[in-house]
Amino acid sequence: MDIRLTDSQQAFRQEVRTFIAQRLPRETRQSLRRGFGASYDQIRQWQAILHEKGWAAPHWPKQYGGAGLGEMERLIVLEENYLAPAPQPVAQNVGMLGPVLLAFGTEEQKSSLLPRLASGELFFCQGFSEPGAGSDLAGLRTAAQLDGEDYIVNGQKIWTSGAHVADWIFCLVRTSREQRKQDGISFLMIDMRTPGITVRPIRSIDGEHHLNEVFFDGVRVPRRNLVGEEGKGWSYARYLLGSERIGTAHVGLCRERLHYARELRGSRRAGHEFDRDLGLLEAEVRALEITQLRMLTSSQAGADRNTVVASVLKLKGVELQQSITLLLQRMSGPSGIEARSRGGPQSDHWAAGLGKKYLFLRAASIYGGTSEIQREIVARAVLGNT
Amino acid sequence: MNFELTDDQVQIQGTVRRLLADRYSTTLRNRYLAEETGWSADLWRAYADMGLTALAVPSEFGGLGGNAEDLYVVMRELGHASILEPYLGSCVAAATAISLGGSVQQRELHLPKIASGESIFAWASEGASGPGSSEDEAETVAASAGNGWQLNGTKSVVLHAAASADLVVSALLPIGSRALFLVRRDAPGLGLRRYRLVDGSSAADIRFDGVAAELLGLPDEHAGEDVILRAESACIAAICAEAVGAMRAALELTVTHLNTRAQFGKPLANNQALRHRCADMAVMLECSESMAMLAAITLSDAQGCEPGDLSMARTVVMRNGRSLCEHAVQLHGGIGMTEEYGVGRYLQRMMVLEQLFGATVRRLAKRPGIETETDTDELAH
Secondary structure, eight states, rough: OOOOEEEEEEEEHHHHHHHHHHHHHHHHHHHHHHTOOOOHHHHHHHHHHHTTTTTTTTOOOOOGGGGOOOOHHHHHHHHHHHTOOOOOOIIIIIIIIIHHHHOOOOHHHHHHHHHHHHSSSOOOOOEBBBBTTTGGGGGOEEEEETTTEEEEEEEEEOOTTTTTEEEEEEEEHHHHHOSSSSTEEEEEEEETTTTTEEEEEOOTTTTTTTEEEEEEEEEEGGGGGEEEEOOOOHHHHHHHHHHHSSSSOOOHHHHHHHHHHHHHHHHHHSSSGGGHHHHHHHHHHHHHHHHHHHHHHHHHOOOOHHHHHHHHHHHHHHHHHHHHHHHHHHTTGGGGGGGGTTGGGGGOOOOHHHHHHHHHEEEEGGTSSSSSHHHHHHHOOOOOOO | OOOOOOOHHHHHHHHHOOOOOOOOOOOHHHHHHHSSSSHHHHHHHHHHTTTTGGTTTGGGSEEEEOOOOHHHHHHHHHHHHHHOSSHHIIIIIIIHHHHHOOHHHHHHHHHHHHHHHHOOOOSSSSSSTTTTTTTTTTOOOEETTTTEEEEEEEEEEEETTTTOOEEEEEEEESSSSSSEEEEETTTTTTTEEHHHHHHOOOOEEEEEEEEEEEEOOTTTTTOHHHHHHHHHHHHHHHHHHHHHHHHHHHHHHHHHHHHHEEEEEGGGGGGHHHHHHHHHHHHHHHHHHHHHHHHHHHHOOOTTOTTHHHHHHHHHHHHHHHHHHHHHHHHGGGGGTTTOSSHHHHHHHHHHHHBBBBHHHHHTTTTEEEESSSOHHTTTT
16 A cells, blocks of 8 residues: 555646646635635636646546546646635536536537536536425426427526526426436536526525526527437436546545634634644544545446445535534634625635635535435445345 | 555455454354453464464564554454454564564564464553553653663553563663563562453553563663654554454444344334434544554555654544444444443444553654644544
8 A cells, every 4th residue: 555646646736736826816815715715707717727737627638628637637636726725617517517528428519518618618507406306306397398409498496506607507407207207307508698597696694696596488498409318317417426536525625724724723813722623623634535545546446336435525525624614613703703704805804704614615515415315325335225 | 546455465354354253253252251361362373373473573583574554454354353362462562662672682582482472472561541540650660770670660551461471561761761671471579450441351550569671672772762652653553453343343233233123114224314324434434444544554654644644543543433333332222232242342442442552642743753733642532
């Protein structure tokens, strides 16, 4: 056993670290450091910079806007980005739609869309959840009916992050009624400028506007925007959620937040009563990191194993992200409970965004499959199908 | 980067697992516990026949020259069976200390016998020295006496002291640093108070009243402190692996129980509250396994490791191990509380392991070049 990176991997990490240090805009870094999220403009700006190197989607083939790198290199980019801290490229683009297009898209879809997903020129949002279909996603009712060469889409999506700024949305829609509710679902990409789409904001408990409801009223979508085969959308969605062995743990995010907590302790802005939790969390994050590396380098690949691994990493990663942001919020004392947290990302107060971040990350155990769903996946693997 | 076992390691794992599956059932284990020594001399011979007792001994002294990762593989299996034999003190602690710190003569004399299982050494250094043990414990000090040394003081919770003919004892030299000494257990002036620990394993408190002792190594060497830390670091990695084996066993028992026991007309495994606890246990096991591997790697090839990795490993494994075993007892219901059934033995074992080598972790943290702002040992409690 060894946990060394190869020489070339180490050199690559240094290259990424240097690049980020030189190019990351100061305000973006500052904003993340204080606990605020990056604005959509900041995310787009940063993604475009990463794209110069192909690092917005490092593992994609070069012809599609990636850098053709291996999984370990991809992890290095991800983690260095978190550690900076820099915004991550839009997840819907590179973590969700991209892999599905790579696996199931037509050549035309791949060559026209993937480079623009990587560069951030196009910004996709994800239309999966509906008011009546949350964790039980297959209960979705938004319908798409073929009319000549177009689908006509009617229905509603909810919890759609970034729909108010997105250019496109990829949706699961029902194209037929079958006995199994997982059948008859299709995967459709829709231009957000199409007439009949209404976006309504939902303000979340951190006081910000990330989430939306999206209404479809007779929206015409060209047939060529279908991904893969009609009726197979469910399997593409499962692929999307299960194809990732990495990226669910967010080790770098945890580490960066712990560094900030250490800094606050070092400058005596937070007292010694936090030391015990801080030390424990550092040890737990190290365990998460090694677990991620074990999973990444494991020879026991395969889709089922990947799904379980992704669930283990997400469960633990989410638990730690939430514990760490809770710790930071408590460290921030009275400053962290002020409404609007002292005036938004421009504030240079060290505690300005810590309360917000804590509240925002309560969603981490809800989005991308709730922790209860993840536990069910792990339990099925451990207990067998019962 | 690589976390896979080698083919040889997979083979050792299989061999040990088969032996223990045959000869360490709960019934047999209870029989060993009922013996006066509290362990099985037959099993000890079986370990010797397999080469397990020789694992950490260098090959030039009749050993197998295994590294910390080989030990990880074996300790995981020994932990899974929750063995009672004096493996840790003799084959890990003493073997490592004598290999690293012994004079040529001492190594030639003792290591082949440790490797063959003929000699059993107890490790009387830090052992368990938590907050509860310090009051009655007097620091063991060494004073030169004629050509040799004499020890005075006490050591508490020395594992398997009664089973061992020899002891490796740490004591404070007049110059203020610690050194290791070889002591015969039947030496005049050595008093032993034997008892069993909560998991049934044997231990003793030892009093030294002018006991004759032989310095480990040469008189003009002052390497004792380093040898102690390195031997105990090997022990910390070993008990992390042992704990992970115990955790896996507790989870396996729990899974079987949930799948076979029916209540309200359905298997327990159909209840979401229980399934989710089981999932949490699996996550705890994965994270602990990672850290037990990391602990072994810090000893065999520290490149890529971070300062504090060993103590962080101990913290994560002991905390998660305790919690997982508590879950295991709870998910068994009433049967989990019985001595006869055997899931509780893993919880008992975690209570013991958690107490071991805490002071070592504190010392490691104070070594130059290692900065841990937090005393993570405090965290395990």
